[in-house]
Amino acid sequence: MRNSLGRFSWLLPVAVLAGFLLFWYIISALNLFPAYALPAPASVVKSFKEELSAGRLLNDVVASLWRVVVGFVISAVSGIPAGLWLGQHLYARKAFLPLLNFFRFLSPLAWIPFAILWFHIGDKPAIFLIFMATFFPVALATMSAVATIPVIYFKVARDYGFKGSELLTKVTFPAVLPQVITALRVSYGISWVVIVAAEMVGCQDGLGYGIWEARNGLRLDSAVCYMIIIGLLGMGMDRLLAQFSKLPNVRWGYER
Amino acid sequence: MNDNKNKPLSLHNVSHRYGMVEVLGNLSLDVDTHEIVVIVGPSGCGKTTILNLLSGHIQPAGGTVHKAGVTRTVYQQGGLFPWLTVAENIDMGLRDIKDNAKKENELLALLELIHLQDFRNHYPHELSGGMRQRAELARALAGDSDILLMDEPFSALDYQTRLRMRRELVRLLEQRPRTVVFVTHDIEEAAQLADRVLVLSNRPATIRKTLYITEPRPRELTSPGVINAMGEILEELGLRANAEVMF
Numbered sequence: 001m002r003n004s005l006g007r008f009s010w011l012l013p014v015a016v017l018a019g020f021l022l023f024w025y026i027i028s029a030l031n032l033f034p035a036y037a038l039p040a041p042a043s044v045v046k047s048f049k050e051e052l053s054a055g056r057l058l059n060d061v062v063a064s065l066w067r068v069v070v071g072f073v074i075s076a077v078s079g080i081p082a083g084l085w086l087g088q089h090l091y092a093r094k095a096f097l098p099l100l101n102f103f104r105f106l107s108p109l110a111w112i113p114f115a116i117l118w119f120h121i122g123d124k125p126a127i128f129l130i131f132m133a134t135f136f137p138v139a140l141a142t143m144s145a146v147a148t149i150p151v152i153y154f155k156v157a158r159d160y161g162f163k164g165s166e167l168l169t170k171v172t173f174p175a176v177l178p179q180v181i182t183a184l185r186v187s188y189g190i191s192w193v194v195i196v197a198a199e200m201v202g203c204q205d206g207l208g209y210g211i212w213e214a215r216n217g218l219r220l221d222s223a224v225c226y227m228i229i230i231g232l233l234g235m236g237m238d239r240l241l242a243q244f245s246k247l248p249n250v251r252w253g254y255e256r
Numbered sequence: 257m258n259d260n261k262n263k264p265l266s267l268h269n270v271s272h273r274y275g276m277v278e279v280l281g282n283l284s285l286d287v288d289t290h291e292i293v294v295i296v297g298p299s300g301c302g303k304t305t306i307l308n309l310l311s312g313h314i315q316p317a318g319g320t321v322h323k324a325g326v327t328r329t330v331y332q333q334g335g336l337f338p339w340l341t342v343a344e345n346i347d348m349g350l351r352d353i354k355d356n357a358k359k360e361n362e363l364l365a366l367l368e369l370i371h372l373q374d375f376r377n378h379y380p381h382e383l384s385g386g387m388r389q390r391a392e393l394a395r396a397l398a399g400d401s402d403i404l405l406m407d408e409p410f411s412a413l414d415y416q417t418r419l420r421m422r423r424e425l426v427r428l429l430e431q432r433p434r435t436v437v438f439v440t441h442d443i444e445e446a447a448q449l450a451d452r453v454l455v456l457s458n459r460p461a462t463i464r465k466t467l468y469i470t471e472p473r474p475r476e477l478t479s480p481g482v483i484n485a486m487g488e489i490l491e492e493l494g495l496r497a498n499a500e501v502m503f
Contacts, residue, residue, distance in 0.1 A: 150334065152331055152334055152335060153337065155311070155313055155329065155331075156329075156331075156335055156337070158312075158313070159311065159327065159328045159329055160328070160348045160349065160351060161351060171337070174337070174339040174340075175337075175339070177339070248379065249339045249340070249379075250339065251379065251381070252338035252339060252379055252380070252381045253338075255381055
């Protein structure tokens with residue numbers, strides 16, 4: 001597949017990006033919209049320099065990343081075991097599934113009032129919102145992966161004497177790992193979306209707060225520069241997580 | 257080694273049903289040490305149920321199942337753990353060996369036996385169907401397993417690979433004799449491999465015919481003993497050219 005694209009295939013996305021920037025430049029140069037409603041590329045570059053030299057941008061990046069990582073890790077270490085347990089017990093699944101589905105479809109932003117009331121301002125409400133956004137998809141994806149492990153693996157495991165915790169760590173967990181990694185990637189995407197909204201209301205710093213501040217000061221050039229950082233960081237982190245799906249002992253899960 | 261009084265594997269008056277469907281009706285079977293018993297029969301007649309009873313994955317509704325020794329099953333496909341390499345999969349069969357050097361030697365011997373030395377660090381999805389079945393066979397033969405249950409192990413392979421795998425199995429069992437119960441719908445396979453062929457009836461399955469084949473293995477597909485046995489099995493299944501067509 002990759003070979004059929006040719007050596008210069010990397011030029012394709014570069015060309016699209018250049019086209020997009022050109023389009024943006026032309027629209028703003030034509031003054032179709034007032035400058036405060038659609039910032040020109042040059043003013044975004046300028047505000048980039050300002051934000052970087054003031055050190056605020058870097059501080060906001062660190063604050064947001066920290067909240068997402070903490071919330072995400074709490075979700076993973078609680079959601080994966082919960083999913084493993086639910087997947088193995090039909091009655092538990094029957095009992096908890098409606099409630100889990102209910103919360104999964106509840107927008108995490110609906111928790112904002114509670115988050116602020118319970119945790120006030122700072123890291124905690126944002127972490128709480130990240131947790132609420134990602135725990136349910138991780139737990140549910142793990143659960144359905146466990147519930148659909150081919151029976152043959154358990155028959156083989158029995159023949160070779162795997163029991164108890166060994167059955168869990170050496171059969172059940174590796175059998176669902178590819179799907180768990182995919183679920184983690186998806187929930188990381190969700191948490192990166194949620195953090196921006198969470199920081200608009202519950203924090204005094206962070207990338208979301210930066211956008212909110214820009215709006216208050218009618219500095220949309222600064223808002224665009226935050227948007228660019230959010231998009232790039234999101235892509236970068238996803239690339240990082242994608243590395244897990246290249247591990248040799250999970251490759252099988254993506255090649256069928 | 258088992259003595260003559262204690263057969264490694266026996267079913268006594270075993271019956272089984274799934275809901276209202278009676279699959280096995282009063283089946284009795286004794287398998288001798290290192291004997292190869294091949295069970296053939298119409299599809300859906302309960303062949304796999306017999307293996308599941310023998311392996312202990314299901315309990316019979318009636319009668320008793322007795323087995324003496326470590327039992328392992330080779331499946332039609334997908335029996336290897338896809339997250340483990342060939343070597344790690346075979347290692348599963350060597351779990352009881354505590355001495356690491358001995359374990360490694362045994363692993364090397366097994367890899368050599370199935371000619372997969374160069375593929376020890378490959379994952380199952382990187383192998384061909386025949387290689388996967390060979391690896392699964394090696395895993396089942398590893399360590400001190402006694403009984404080998406085979407559930408149509410070569411059915412998913414192409415015809416020529418299947419012929420080669422039969423020869424391979426004969427060779428492996430010569431070096432590492434096991435008590436084998438082999439289920440198949442392939443009459444050639446039965447005639448080439450079995451010491452004893454059991455032809456089952458439709459549901460509820462009973463043994464319609466027992467056929468002993470004494471010709472030494474490996475048997476040529478075109479040898480008189482094999483041709484003769486195939487004729488008898490076909491006859492019993494009502495599949496002879498002059499037989500009435502019925503479904």
